[in-house]
Amino acid sequence: MASGQLSRAEALACSGCRHACHVMLYADTKAQLFGRIPIKHIILVRCVCVCVCVCVCVCVCHLSYSNTHTHLYMSASLSEQAYFCVSLPQMQMRFDGLLGFPGGLVNPSEETLESGLSRELSEELGLALPISVEDHVDSCYAPPSSPSSSSRLITHFYVKKMDEEQIREVERAAASTAADHGLEVLGMVRVPLYTMKGGGGLASFLSHSFIGNARSQLVHSMLRLNLVAPGELHKALTHSLKTHAHTKQDLQAALALTQGLRKQF
Numbered sequence: 001m002a003s004g005q006l007s008r009a010e011a012l013a014c015s016g017c018r019h020a021c022h023v024m025l026y027a028d029t030k031a032q033l034f035g036r037i038p039i040k041h042i043i044l045v046r047c048v049c050v051c052v053c054v055c056v057c058v059c060v061c062h063l064s065y066s067n068t069h070t071h072l073y074m075s076a077s078l079s080e081q082a083y084f085c086v087s088l089p090q091m092q093m094r095f096d097g098l099l100g101f102p103g104g105l106v107n108p109s110e111e112t113l114e115s116g117l118s119r120e121l122s123e124e125l126g127l128a129l130p131i132s133v134e135d136h137v138d139s140c141y142a143p144p145s146s147p148s149s150s151s152r153l154i155t156h157f158y159v160k161k162m163d164e165e166q167i168r169e170v171e172r173a174a175a176s177t178a179a180d181h182g183l184e185v186l187g188m189v190r191v192p193l194y195t196m197k198g199g200g201g202l203a204s205f206l207s208h209s210f211i212g213n214a215r216s217q218l219v220h221s222m223l224r225l226n227l228v229a230p231g232e233l234h235k236a237l238t239h240s241l242k243t244h245a246h247t248k249q250d251l252q253a254a255l256a257l258t259q260g261l262r263k264q265f
């Protein structure tokens with residue numbers, strides 16, 4: 001067991017600990033890539049800014065595809081059969097501007113971890129999604145939020161595979177009937193799993209700010225479920241670090257702008 005990780009039983013036995021449960025929802029689907037490229041075992045994700053995004057699970061050869069908007073690098077095995085395995089992991093933009101998985105605090109003395117997580121999902125997604133013990137992946141101590149914080153937080157992570165239509169239903173409900181929409185949850189986003197020339201896609205996504213250990217939960221899940229090949233992920237993370245350096249420069253330029261304006265007004 002990795003450091004900081006606990007078994008479910010150890011976690012529940014911790015007296016005075018607070019518990020938070022979050023879930024990664026994802027789905028596979030059949031799809032025709034650009035209507036003509038026969039590729040097997042790819043993961044295809046739609047994201048906010050690019051129409052069709054590609055990522056890879058099985059690496060045999062390298063293809064490159066380009067149009068006026070995108071340069072996508074794919075490792076893929078070709079097949080006669082036009083069957084595409086599309087994966088759609090979801091995260092949310094939280095009220096605090098950070099990315100995270102749907103879920104929240106659960107009180108195990110009043111409810112099971114799974115029923116508490118389902119309750120949180122009804123508020124955030126507008127749907128009662130049953131979560132079971134089998135969906136549980138791991139439990140670990142969260143880093144203390146401040147040196148003075150007295151109670152320790154244990155985060156429990158779940159992964160639930162759904163079908164594509166269920167994911168669409170979640171997206172529709174999250175934006176229309178969910179009580180938390182526009183308040184605690186600013187919107188659901190699909191994770192772009194592809195790597196673009198220049199570092200777009202997954203690399204850009206991973207360089208955003210995440211709540212708690214949500215980024216490592218995402219990275220571990222991508223590896224464990226073979227949603228992204230380890231080499232692709234390594235490349236994406238290396239790019240994310242470069243993006244960070246660029247973001248720092250950008251922020252410094254923006255800060256200089258506001259400093260100039262502060263002097264004027």
Ligand SMILES: O=c1[nH]cnc2c1ncn2[C@@H]1O[C@H](COP(=O)(O)OP(=O)(O)O)[C@@H](O)[C@H]1O
Nearest residue numbers: 020022100101103104105142155211212213214
């Ligand atoms: O996606 C996540 N992965 C891991 N930990 C998270 C995630 N989202 C939130 N947390 C942690 O769990 C705590 C409680 O989560 P959240 O803010 O969702 O609960 P709440 O909506 O019930 O207040 C947060 O303060 C944060 O430390």
